Amino acid sequence: MRKKTTRQIVKFIEKYKKYYPIKMICKVLKFPRSTYYKAINRKKSDREKFNEILDKKILKIYNDSKKRYGAPKIYKILEKQGIKVNIKTVQKRMKKLGIRSIVVKKFKNHKTKEKIQQLPNILNQDFETTTINQKWCGDITYINIPGTGWTYLANVMDMHTNKIIGYSYSKKMDKELLVIWFGGKNMA
Incomplete structure (x- = not known):
């Protein structure tokens, strides 16, 4: 059994002194009364x-x-x-x-070995529409969740109504993030 510190024994005596005399508790614990009184009357350093x-x-x-x-x-x-x-x-x-700083890792852009295909800009900054579902735009938002890390939210917006018409959420940012939203159809 591990030996108790003076502070722990004094705390124990303080807890039970309303039930038993201090003299008896000290005798049972084989703890000197003088040490108890010295500890409770001690001034802080x-x-x-x-x-x-x-x-x-x-x-x-x-x-x-x-x-x-x-x-x-x-x-x-x-x-x-x-x-x-x-x-x-x-x-x-x-x-x-028991305190420590809350540290959030900053996002680091990792270079890929795959060649990125540059697609043509078919909108040419013309965002005007006459009907719904004529033009869509999309965005991927990076969300850092403590304990999980980076997660990604892809959304698609109809340019005529300016409303989100679909979204997909994933722990990995790859083409599957958008393919899932399109019902698994290959977009390329």
């Missing part, structure tokens, strides 16, 4: 007081940044506020508080 203040400031900066800032940015802000602290201390305090 300067380091503990400083850490409490630092924790409050770190949490304020962290929440003000919408939980985006990590230790380096929080460290720089504390430095500007005149608080002398090491970046390692900020990291330790953040770990103790």
